[in-house]
Amino acid sequence: MAQLDDRTEHHSELADGVSAQVPTTDEVQIKTPESIGGMGHRKKRKEDPRFLQGKGNYVDDVKLPGMLYMDIVRSPYAHAKINKIDASAALEMDGVLAVITGEDLKAAGDLHWMPTLMSDTQMVLPIDKVVYYAQEVCAVVATSRYIAADAIEQVFVDYEPLDPVVDPFEAMKDEVIVRDDKEQKTNHIWHWEAGDKAATDAVFNDAGTVVKEKFYIPRIHVASIETCGMVANYDKVREHMQIYMTSQAPHAHRTVFALVSGLPEHKIQIISPDIGGGFGGKVPVYPGYVICAVASLVTGKPVKWIEDRSENLQADSFARDYHIEAEMAADKDGKITGLRVKTLSDCGAADAAANPSKFPAGLYSICTGSYDLKAAHVEVDGVYTTKPPGGVAYRCSFRVTEAVHMVERMADIMAHELGEDPADYRLRNFIRPDQFPYTSPTGWEYDSGNYEAALNKAMGMLDYRALRKEQAEKRAKGELMGIGISSFTEVVGAGPSKDYDILGIKMFDSAEIRIHPTGKAMARFGTKSQGQGHETTYAQIVAEELGLPADDIEVEEGDTDTAPYGLGTYASRSTPTAGAAAAMAARKIKAKAKKIAAHLLEVGDDDLEWNVDRFQVKGSPDQAKTIQEIAFAAYTNHPQGMEAGLEAVDYYDPPNLTFPFGSYICVVDIDKGTGEVKVRRFVAIDDCGHIINPLIVEGQIHGGLTMGLAPSLYEEIVYDEHGQNLTGTLADYLLPTAVESPKWELGKTITPSPHHPIGAKGVGESPTVGAPPAIANAVVDALWHLGVRNIDIPITPPKVWKALRDAGVTD
Amino acid sequence: MSEHEVTLTINGESVTRSVEARTLLVHFIREDLSLTGTHIGCDTTSCGACTVLVCGKPVKSCTMFAVQADGAEVETIESVAVGGALHPLQEGFWEKHGLQCGYCTPGMIMTAKNFLANNPNPTEDEIRRGISGNLCRCTGYNKIVEAIQYAAEKIQADAGGE
Ligand code: FES
Ligand code: FES
Numbered sequence: 001m002a003q004l005d006d007r008t009e010h011h012s013e014l015a016d017g018v019s020a021q022v023p024t025t026d027e028v029q030i031k032t033p034e035s036i037g038g039m040g041h042r043k044k045r046k047e048d049p050r051f052l053q054g055k056g057n058y059v060d061d062v063k064l065p066g067m068l069y070m071d072i073v074r075s076p077y078a079h080a081k082i083n084k085i086d087a088s089a090a091l092e093m094d095g096v097l098a099v100i101t102g103e104d105l106k107a108a109g110d111l112h113w114m115p116t117l118m119s120d121t122q123m124v125l126p127i128d129k130v131v132y133y134a135q136e137v138c139a140v141v142a143t144s145r146y147i148a149a150d151a152i153e154q155v156f157v158d159y160e161p162l163d164p165v166v167d168p169f170e171a172m173k174d175e176v177i178v179r180d181d182k183e184q185k186t187n188h189i190w191h192w193e194a195g196d197k198a199a200t201d202a203v204f205n206d207a208g209t210v211v212k213e214k215f216y217i218p219r220i221h222v223a224s225i226e227t228c229g230m231v232a233n234y235d236k237v238r239e240h241m242q243i244y245m246t247s248q249a250p251h252a253h254r255t256v257f258a259l260v261s262g263l264p265e266h267k268i269q270i271i272s273p274d275i276g277g278g279f280g281g282k283v284p285v286y287p288g289y290v291i292c293a294v295a296s297l298v299t300g301k302p303v304k305w306i307e308d309r310s311e312n313l314q315a316d317s318f319a320r321d322y323h324i325e326a327e328m329a330a331d332k333d334g335k336i337t338g339l340r341v342k343t344l345s346d347c348g349a350a351d352a353a354a355n356p357s358k359f360p361a362g363l364y365s366i367c368t369g370s371y372d373l374k375a376a377h378v379e380v381d382g383v384y385t386t387k388p389p390g391g392v393a394y395r396c397s398f399r400v401t402e403a404v405h406m407v408e409r410m411a412d413i414m415a416h417e418l419g420e421d422p423a424d425y426r427l428r429n430f431i432r433p434d435q436f437p438y439t440s441p442t443g444w445e446y447d448s449g450n451y452e453a454a455l456n457k458a459m460g461m462l463d464y465r466a467l468r469k470e471q472a473e474k475r476a477k478g479e480l481m482g483i484g485i486s487s488f489t490e491v492v493g494a495g496p497s498k499d500y501d502i503l504g505i506k507m508f509d510s511a512e513i514r515i516h517p518t519g520k521a522m523a524r525f526g527t528k529s530q531g532q533g534h535e536t537t538y539a540q541i542v543a544e545e546l547g548l549p550a551d552d553i554e555v556e557e558g559d560t561d562t563a564p565y566g567l568g569t570y571a572s573r574s575t576p577t578a579g580a581a582a583a584m585a586a587r588k589i590k591a592k593a594k595k596i597a598a599h600l601l602e603v604g605d606d607d608l609e610w611n612v613d614r615f616q617v618k619g620s621p622d623q624a625k626t627i628q629e630i631a632f633a634a635y636t637n638h639p640q641g642m643e644a645g646l647e648a649v650d651y652y653d654p655p656n657l658t659f660p661f662g663s664y665i666c667v668v669d670i671d672k673g674t675g676e677v678k679v680r681r682f683v684a685i686d687d688c689g690h691i692i693n694p695l696i697v698e699g700q701i702h703g704g705l706t707m708g709l710a711p712s713l714y715e716e717i718v719y720d721e722h723g724q725n726l727t728g729t730l731a732d733y734l735l736p737t738a739v740e741s742p743k744w745e746l747g748k749t750i751t752p753s754p755h756h757p758i759g760a761k762g763v764g765e766s767p768t769v770g771a772p773p774a775i776a777n778a779v780v781d782a783l784w785h786l787g788v789r790n791i792d793i794p795i796t797p798p799k800v801w802k803a804l805r806d807a808g809v810t811d
Numbered sequence: 812m813s814e815h816e817v818t819l820t821i822n823g824e825s826v827t828r829s830v831e832a833r834t835l836l837v838h839f840i841r842e843d844l845s846l847t848g849t850h851i852g853c854d855t856t857s858c859g860a861c862t863v864l865v866c867g868k869p870v871k872s873c874t875m876f877a878v879q880a881d882g883a884e885v886e887t888i889e890s891v892a893v894g895g896a897l898h899p900l901q902e903g904f905w906e907k908h909g910l911q912c913g914y915c916t917p918g919m920i921m922t923a924k925n926f927l928a929n930n931p932n933p934t935e936d937e938i939r940r941g942i943s944g945n946l947c948r949c950t951g952y953n954k955i956v957e958a959i960q961y962a963a964e965k966i967q968a969d970a971g972g973e
Contacts, residue, residue, distance in 0.1 A: 044905055051913025052901040054848015054888035058914065061847035145838070146831065225852040225860055225948050226914045276850070276914030277948050309853040531912030531949045699908045702951030730857035730946070738939040738952040 022759075024433070024450040024751040026457075028691045031544065032612055037551065038544030039758065042695040046551070047535040056274040059229045062244045064302035067231065068097060070295050071148035072288060072305075073137045073155045074315065075130040078164035078723025079176070079386040082128055082157060085138055090154040095147040097299055099155065100291055101138040102127040108297075114260050114290055117283075117502055118360060120189070120351035121181075122389055124287040129162070131178055131349035132388045133723050134314035136287045141295045141303060164386040164723035168323065168346040171385045178349055178384040189351050189382035194365035194442045199375035203338035207329035211413050216792045217402045219321040219346070219387075219717040220710075221313050222394050223735060224530070226276020228316060229306035230289050232296035240267045241296070245289060247272040247558075248282040248528055249568025252502060254560045256285055257293065272558035278530035279707070280393030283354040283570050284317050314728040317354070317390030318717055321346040322402040328410040334418045336429045339368055339376040339441075341406065345391070347382045353391025354570070355398045356500045356507060362398025363657075365442035366491045369407035370451045370661065372431045376441040386723050395707045395768040397492045397571040408486045408773035409780075409790070416784050421468070422777070423459055426487050427452055437754075444491065446659045450687070450751050455487050455663040458685045461747055462665060475785065480670035482782025485663065486774035492762040493576025493658040502567060506653065509577035510564035511585045513542060514647040517635040519628030521546075521553045523585075526566010527578040528558045532764060533696045534574060538582050540692050541758060545586030546593075547613020547627045564649055572660070572762030575692070576753075581652035583757040588648035592634075596646075597625040599639040658753045658761035662686040664774040670782050672810055675801030677713060677779055679742045684770070687749045688763035689756065698746060700764040706741045708771025712793050714740070783807070817881045821846070822890035830877045836870070837861045839877035840887060848888035848917045852946070859945030862918035863887050869925045871944075888917035891924065899965035900924060900958070909958030911949035919945045923959050931967060935960070 032038030050056055087099035102125035105112040113121050125136055137157055142148040165176040171187040178187055204210060231244040241263055247253050250270040258265035275282065292305040307316070322343055329338040345361060347353065355362040361380040368376045394401070415425035430451040431438050438446040458464075467483055474481045497506035510526040523542055527534065534557060539550040557563055566578060590610070597615035598605045601623055608615040616624035625633075634646035667681040684705060691697050714734040718726045727733040752759030772793055779795050780788055786807035791799050804810040818827040821844055828843050840846050840863065851873055852860035861873040864886040891898045900920050903909065910916040919942060926933070926941040933941065938959050939952070947955060 045908065048905045048910060048913075049897075051910055051916050052897065052904055052920070053892050054846070054917050056848075056913050058847075058850070060841075060851065063842075063845070146833065223948060224912070224914075225858055225946060226850070226912070227852070275912060276852075277912040279948070309855070309858075531910075531914075533911070695908045699911060699950060699954055702953045703911060703949045704951070706951035707948070729855040730853045731855040735946050735948065737943040737946060738956065739943045741952045743935075744951060744953055 022448045022752050022754050024453050024749050026749050028694055032547065036543050036547055036549050036613060037540060039540055039690065039692050041540065041693065043536055043540060043550060043693055045533050045536045046539060047533065058226055058274050058276055059231060059244050059246050060306045062231045062273070064231060064233055067302040067304055068141050068143060068299060069145045069148045070139050070141050070292050070303050070305040071152045072139045072311070073152045073157065074311065075133060075135040075137050077130060077159055077161050078133040079162040080130050081160040081162060082126055082130065083160055084158040086156040087138065090140055090151040093147065093151050093154060095143040096140060096151045098141040098295065099138055100141065100295060101125060105294060108294060109262060111260065111290065111294060114285065116350055116352040117357070118351040118353050118355060119357060122350040122352050124290045131386050133725055134311065134388065136291065139291045139295065141299060166385060166387065166719050166721060166723045168344050168383045168385055171383045178386055187384040189347060189384060190360050191379065191381050192360045193377065193379045195377040196375055196441065197377045200338050200340055200377035203375045204329045204340065206331065207337065208332035209330045209334065209414070209418060210327055211410065211417050212327045213410065213413055213790050215324040215326065215406055215409060215790065217320045217322040217324065217405055218711070218793065219318045220394055220715045221318055221717055221733065222279035222281035222392065223313065223733065224277030224279055224281055227307045227309060227312040228282060228286060230292045231302055231304045232293040233302040234296040234300060236300045241293065242269045243293065244271050244273055246275055246282045248278045248530060248570050250528060250558055250560050251526055251565045252505060252567055253285060255505065260290065261293065270560045272528045275528065275530035278570065279395040280319065280354060280570055281316055282530065283392055284352055286316060309730055310728045313733055314725045315388050317352060317392040318348070318388060319390065319392050319394030320402060324402065324406050326406050326410050328414050330414055330418070334420065336371050336411065336414060337374045339373055339407065341367060341378045343380040345380055345382045346385055347391060348385055348387040348389040350389035351382055352389035354393065356494055357502055358499060359398060363491050364399040364403045366400055366444060366489065367403035367407050368440050368442060369404060370431060370487045370489045371411065371429045372435065373441050378442060387719060393570060395704060396765045397490060400490055401769045401772070404488045404769050405773045408488060409776060412777045412780065413789060422485050423455060423464060426455060426485060445656060446489065447656055447753050447755055448751050449489065449659060449661050450749060451487055451661060453749050454661060454685045454687055457747055457749060458663040458665045458683050461683045461745065462667070462681055464665065467667060480672060480782045482668045482670065482778040484666045484774045484776065484778025484781055486770045486777065487663040488661060488770040490660045490766050490769055491657050492572035492660060492765065493654055494571055494573055495657055496655060497653045505567065507567050508651045508653045509566040509573065509581055510649065510651045511578055511581035512564045512649040513585045513589060515589065515631045517632050519548065519552065519631045521548055522556065523553055523582065524556045524563045525578045526564050527569040527574040529569060532569065532574065532700065537692045537696060538579065541579055541582040542586050545583055546590060572765045575760045575762045576654055576658045576756060577652055579760060580654060580757050581650040584652055585648040585650035588650065589646055592646060593627060593630045595642065596630045596633050596638055600625050600633055655755045658689065658756060660686070660688045660761040660763060660766045662766055662770055664770045666774040666778040668778040668782060670779065670800060672804060675797040675804060677795055677800060679775065681745065682742050683745045683747065684767060685747045685749060686763060686766055687751050688766065689752045689761035690750065690759035692760060697763055701746055701767050702744050704765060704767030705744050705771050706736055708768045709741065709775065710736050712772040712775040712795060714794055716794050815878050817877050819880050819882060820884045822886055832876065832878055834877045835873055836875040836877050836880050837872040840872060846887050846889050850914055850917060852914065857946065859918045859922060860915055862921045862945065864921055864925060867925065869922050888920060891920060899962040902965065903958035903961035907954050907957040907961055909950065909955040915945060915947040919947065919955060923962070927959070927963055927966060932963060
């Protein structure tokens with residue numbers, strides 16, 4: 001990695017190294033002493049003391065003088081005409097100041113509709129019809145939370161129910177039109193494809209074996225423990241809007257607010273304070289936010305809106321909801337050659353997915369995964385239904401979970417069909433280490449990878465061959481045990497500006513570092529941590545580059561008045577983009593520091609070399625100036641003609657995405673009587689390139705694995721035929737507790753990203769992506785001999801029990 | 812709505828406030844007393860983010876009225892560190908990385924505090940059951956379990972040393 005460390009501030013030099021092949025190790029690299037705490041140190045988090053003592057500051061903790069409260073009237077129907085909204089009784093109540101309807105928003109400048117991130121439109125408040133259950137119908141503003149909640153019961157809405165359309169395949173028939181506001185009277189929104197159809201057809205024509213399967217990746221919800229909310233504070237005198245908001249992307253939200261409301265952008269300040277988990281659910285702009293801001297504009301007072309859990313589960317963006325039909329081809333030797341995929345994406349009542357704008361199906365075309373295929377063709381169609389809009393991530397990069405689930409299930413089905421061991425089958429079909437950088441049949445350039453190293457390590461950790469023996473013995477006795485593998489490839493860190501934007505804004509990210517005269521520093525970023533530990537990891541990156549102790553660096557994010565512009569935190573993009581910006585800004589500072597050191601030591605720049613935290617004269621290390629001495633001189637004794645100060649900003653445009661990968665092996669035992677699946681062991685080998693903080697990386701992987709377990713076995717948002725949400729509380733929508741969550745066994749390989757300045761790749765989401773197919777493969781592996789080829793997630797006891805009954809195993 | 816006078820001890824300090832009968836204890840703590848360390852994460856008594864100790868017992872404060880706590884001793888996360896020194900549980904959560912977004916953490920620590928008081932030397936399985944009324948979406952629980960184990964050992968070591 002020496003060539004990376006020597007790079008200076010020029011981005012163009014970075015791009016040059018993209019094609020270097022990189023070796024895999026498994027030792028975390030540490031180059032600074034613990035007192036500095038640069039990369040690789042298991043550093044305790046700097047942000048924790050406030051959270052541990054109840055001193056976090058979340059949106060609902062914000063209390064402003066004279067603050068009002070907003071609550072929302074929601075639709076009891078999935079599809080209905082609105083004849084009349086009568087708010088007179090509510091308005092007569094003591095403490096009720098206003099009721100805001102769609103008509104009011106229309107009068108305020110057509111604010112009753114807003115753009116979605118996918119260039120569709122979405123109602124903020126309806127004028128004449130509602131298109132999903134729990135849709136916002138109007139809002140009440142009152143002097144207290146309780147009065148606002150009472151008042152929404154006193155708003156009388158005359159609905160005329162219309163036929164809902166809940167099933168996306170039914171919706172494709174266009175018998176019920178969800179969006180009759182559109183010129184085209186159809187529910188079909190878009191068609192998207194990737195890969196080469198003719199080449200794929202040819203590969204299938206030549207195939208020795210073809211397997212087919214259908215998968216439904218169900219609608220789920222991120223359900224961060226903190227729901228969404230806002231405090232909007234419009235100052236009529238200053239004509240200034242200050243907003244506290246549960247936002248994963250405060251700058252992008254500021255721009256959206258400016259564009260939608262017409263308020264000048266410099267008069268809007270968005271503060272995303274401490275965030276109680278995001279996972280993608282705090283990327284979209286929800287109607288409640290817009291109404292809350294309007295409520296403050298109208299009343300001239302601060303207004304707070306905090307959704308409750310049922311509103312959160314029933315109306316906020318969902319994730320997944322992909323109906324997949326896949327075919328995989330193998331040649332006469334059983335080697336995988338091709339993949340053909342057709343997918344229906346149930347978008348709900350608006351295409352409000354949180355994808356980069358040019359990618360309606362996100363990065364779904366990563367679906368050839370870790371395998372070296374000859375050809376692939378992928379098609380996705382988006383369709384409206386009368387369900388809440390969404391399509392956010394649930395702790396994964398854009399639609400990568402759906403892609404990985406499909407390809408890892410298909411590889412397993414193929415291995416079983418051919419009678420091969422699923423591990424050996426993967427090993428002989430992987431893209432080989434010497435093939436990187438690898439161009440996939442759907443056009444991705446995988447930056448680096450070593451899939452066999454990760455799988456071999458996972459197999460070694462739980463003695464895979466012994467487990468297979470145990471399985472055979474158990475099967476002979478009629479016991480059900482399964483071993484499932486997932487060798488996934490992720491694609492994160494969006495993204496290079498030529499392809500990646502959100503509503504036209506390029507997906508760079510930023511860092512600004514200021515070193516104070518006494519050698520302490522402030523670093524600000526365009527991203528926003530929601531628990532990922534940025535205050536610690538960014539400080540460690542800067543510490544690594546500049547030799548300043550990480551504890552001497554204050555990291556700030558989330559206030560659009562002070563932080564540099566960035567696109568925010570989601571899709572594991574913070575380390576690939578803002579983390580890179582941190583290193584690049586630090587390198588700019590280092591370049592200036594060198595000049596100051598040369599001036600102080602009275603030598604030429606070229607006579608100096610960097611050593612952890614100082615510039616020293618080559619060959620005489622006693623002659624040196626530490627970064628702290630240099631910082632002081634930058635304000636007190638800098639060279640004539642040089643600007644004072646020691647600071648830099650970097651807007652980092654990544655040359656490529658990063659491709660973290662890993663191999664997971666899951667061992668399950670199935671209770672024949674109840675159909676219950678018990679995860680006995682789960683080994684996870686992750687490769688996220690260079691590791692900034694192993695403690696935080698482990699925490700990210702644990703959390704991601706539990707969020708991978710959740711949709712595999714428990715979670716699904718379910719609607720009845722009327723479009724009513726049957727899983728609208730945490731008593732119905734089951735999040736795993738400490739009892740359900742297994743003891744995860746972790747391991748790692750390290751294959752640095754060749755194009756990232758610190759060789760890191762991002763990690764928070766790999767496990768959510770990789771875990772579900774390992775679990776599903778384990779269950780099907782236990783049942784394959786009974787004729788079971790697939791059980792859709794969540795794999796609940798009734799589904800397994802039914803499969804066992806159909807196979808005559810239980811009655 | 813009828814108003815009632817409530818007098819209770821909060822983190823060792825006696826307070827009296829007049830509240831509506833329907834005021835939930837969690838809102839009383841967060842809004843009337845401005846102690847915002849106690850959080851709200853659901854409306855079905857499912858998540859445990861609102862857990863406080865009422866007369867030493869863990870209570871989901873979203874499911875109790877303030878008037879029901881009249882005369883009680885209530886402890887919240889704000890009382891756990893004494894004189895600036897972190898409690899062994901807080902230390903354990905910090906050392907073992909038992910928190911990420913921190914939203915579940917106060918409730919988790921209050922539950923664990925009572926749990927360890929009743930079971931000072933728990934097995935891993937007992938810890939998992941003991942905190943199963945508290946949801947965490949970020950950590951996957953493994954490191955929370957380790958944090959509680961750390962605290963159990965620390966508390967025992969400290970007690971042994973006296
Ligand atoms: S807020 Fe969820 S249990 Fe009290
Ligand atoms: S740390 Fe985020 S919910 Fe537990």
